[in-house]
Amino acid sequence: MPRNKKSLIQEKTQELRTLCEVEMVFINYSPYSDEPKVFPNHGGKIKTFQNFKELAMSEISKNMVTRDEFTEERIKKLEKNLLKIKKENRVKEITNEMHEVLNGKTIS
Numbered sequence: 001m002p003r004n005k006k007s008l009i010q011e012k013t014q015e016l017r018t019l020c021e022v023e024m025v026f027i028n029y030s031p032y033s034d035e036p037k038v039f040p041n042h043g044g045k046i047k048t049f050q051n052f053k054e055l056a057m058s059e060i061s062k063n064m065v066t067r068d069e070f071t072e073e074r075i076k077k078l079e080k081n082l083l084k085i086k087k088e089n090r091v092k093e094i095t096n097e098m099h100e101v102l103n104g105k106t107i108s
Contacts, residue, residue, distance in 0.1 A: 010026070
C-alpha cells in the first residue's frame with residue numbers, strides 16, 4: 001500500500017475512534033504483502049478483540065438488527081416521510097386553489 005494511502009487510512013481510523021468514542025482496529029490484507037497492515041498496532045488489535053469477546057451477549061447484540069428488521073424500520077420511516085409529504089402537498093394544493101378562487105377562477 002502506498003505510504004500516503006496508508007497514512008490517510010490511519011488518520012481516518014483515528015478520527016472515527018476519537019469522534020465516535022469507539023474502540024476500533026483497522027486490518028488491511030494486501031496481495032502485495034505477507035502480513036496484514038494493522039492500525040493502531042498488533043497489541044491494540046488483540047486488546048480490542050479480547051474486550052469484544054468479554055462483553056456479554058446482550059451487550060454485543062444490543063444494537064444489532066437483522067436485514068429484515070432493518071428493512072422494516074426503513075419502510076416505516078419512508079412511509080412516515082411519504083405521509084408527511086402528501087399532507088404538505090395537499091395543503092399546497094388547497095392554498096393554490098384558494099388563490100385561484102380569490103382571483104376569480106372557478107374550480108370544479
